[in-house]
Amino acid sequence: MARSLDGLVLAPVADQAPGQVGTRTRFTYHEKDGEIWADYAGGDVVRGRLVGTRAGDRLDFRYVQLKTDGTTASGHCVSLVVELPDGRVRLEETWEWESRSGSGTSVVEQVDDTADRAR
Template sequence: MSTETAPQADTVSLDGRVFCGVENSATGEVGQSTTFTYHQDHEVVWAEYSGGAVVRGYLVGTRNADKLNFRYVHLGANKETSTGVCESVIEVLDDGRVRFHESWAWESRPETGNSIVEELKQ
């Protein structure tokens, strides 16, 4: 019987974790074929992402306990650039993987939405 406890959402490192889209509002462009590779240096977080409707994307922001605040920019498959802001709440799943519950807003157009991004199984 293991006495190890699962990492807590406010302290789990995001560095090197790979995520994919699970759910998204209709006006979002991130989907199940979009993968994100996250990096973390203390409270600074960033990621590269691509796949599906996204040719190449980047996000950069900060982390405060179990919350992420960042801006994102990407080039869509339609060859248009898009920008926005996102607030995410980190959840650690029972199997140790991480899930983000996201609330986002485009800055380059009027839509807003919610999404779930989840760490891929290793």
Template structure:
């Protein structure tokens, strides 16, 4: 286990599957308290989103809910492997599945300046 904390970090997608809705314009703003993690996110096709779950320093297990620009709501579940890049930024390889509609995929998120 590493000592990675997501608290106060902002991440953005650098890669995502076709059935995903986050993109390079989506910003996820994280808070962490012990092994509990949450984030508010918005940008691109997402007007407002929230995720919450657990994070053990290497892997997160979260559920998310979001409101999209077309007025549709969506929910899902994801598990992400979190690593530190050489420059100290966080990188996440996230495998997700929609629960409110069909689709699964992968997204790569990288820490960005807020």
């Protein structure tokens, strides 16, 4: 099993469709005893939350977010935790909206939040 996600900051490696999470979105993860949760914001997302479970290298969670246009959206995601050769963490995600139609895949990777804040 890859290391704990607790305290890690991750960001998408590519932009999704307009109005969704993108490269400016930052996810701050927490983990304890098989539970995972995160806060996220940035880009078109004012505030988002996710909550779920971790079994080995598999995450299963629900997410909800408030966008800059005042709309909300929610969905479900299953992610595979992968440790990169440089020691950072990558999540390979398969997601689907539950509040509207649509699904897809995405990749988020650990960022150095200290350097990221300086930008």
